[in-house]
Amino acid sequence: MKKLQDIIDAVVAGNIAGTKEAVNKALAKGIAPLDVINNGMVAGLDVVGEQFASREMFLPEMILSAVAAREGMAVATEGLDKGQLKPKATMVIGTVKGDLHDIGKNLVALVLRSRGFDVIDLGVDVPEEQFVSAVREHKPDILGMSCLITTTMVGMKDVIDALIKAGVRDRVKIIVGGCPVNQEFASQIGADYYSRDAGSTGALLEKVVTKI
Numbered sequence: 001m002k003k004l005q006d007i008i009d010a011v012v013a014g015n016i017a018g019t020k021e022a023v024n025k026a027l028a029k030g031i032a033p034l035d036v037i038n039n040g041m042v043a044g045l046d047v048v049g050e051q052f053a054s055r056e057m058f059l060p061e062m063i064l065s066a067v068a069a070r071e072g073m074a075v076a077t078e079g080l081d082k083g084q085l086k087p088k089a090t091m092v093i094g095t096v097k098g099d100l101h102d103i104g105k106n107l108v109a110l111v112l113r114s115r116g117f118d119v120i121d122l123g124v125d126v127p128e129e130q131f132v133s134a135v136r137e138h139k140p141d142i143l144g145m146s147c148l149i150t151t152t153m154v155g156m157k158d159v160i161d162a163l164i165k166a167g168v169r170d171r172v173k174i175i176v177g178g179c180p181v182n183q184e185f186a187s188q189i190g191a192d193y194y195s196r197d198a199g200s201t202g203a204l205l206e207k208v209v210t211k212i
């Protein structure tokens with residue numbers, strides 16, 4: 001199905017009212033809600049992710065776009081039955097122990113929720129045992145860890161070691177992010193993925209869940 005350009009434009013512009021209006025128009029034309037979500041909001045967020053990564057768009061605009069997409073999603077899902085509303089994937093996310101920074105992590109969670117993921121946010125300063133319990137309890141497809149200080153990076157490895165010790169490492173795909181983290185570090189500690197910003201995380205995990 002072709003992309004729904006009105007919705008994409010409204011999401012990219014961070015136009016909340018415009019997104020809702022474009023979604024309503026698409027639904028009124030008989031376009032299926034799931035097509036509206038995937039070819040409208042999600043396609044818009046892909047553009048947002050690219051523009052954010054290339055510095056054409058900055059943080060405040062990206063937050064507005066994510067909110068516009070989330071609101072559009074709410075309108076599109078009103079008429080869906082519960083079976084169709086199944087989340088794309090479940091993700092547990094948290095900032096590792098000793099680290100209180102949560103702005104980036106919250107943005108990642110917002111973007112993923114906007115894309116239809118069920119995100120369980122454990123908050124900040126999360127010790128490894130809590131990540132392990134959350135994996136056991138919620139059985140997520142993805143575990144995300146964030147950290148902003150160099151001294152707390154080691155907490156990410158502690159979580160992976162604790163998951164291995166508890167025998168649950170292979171149950172989840174692990175993604176790490178935050179400004180001191182990079183691909184090399186992610187590979188060293190045995191994470192599956194690294195992502196540098198919220199927009200790219202959304203696009204990356206969208207591809208990952210199609211393979212789960």
Ligand code: B1M
Binds near residue numbers: 093099104105144175
């Ligand atoms: Co702090 N702080 N801070 N701080 N703080 C930094 C990180 C720092 C770089 C500032 C500096 O010195 N230049 C520095 C770390 C230096 C280092 O590690 N070598 C630092 C320090 C030192 C500290 C304290 C130790 C200061 C002190 O008390 N002496 C202290 C530590 C407290 C603690 O955590 N234990 C501290 C405290 C704080 C505040 C509480 C005041 C506040 C945090 C408020 C909050 O988060 N609720 C704060 C802030 C705001 C910052 C800066 C200024 C901004 C961070 C931010 O929110 N950026 C920061 C300097 C900077 O980055 N310019 C700094 C915006 C956010 C959207 O970006 O978090 O990078 P970011 O998230 C991005 C990506 O990284 C990525 O996507 C996000 C969105 O695109 N990403 C992921 C993040 N997590 C991801 C997870 C993923 C994927 C992508 O998958 C799971």
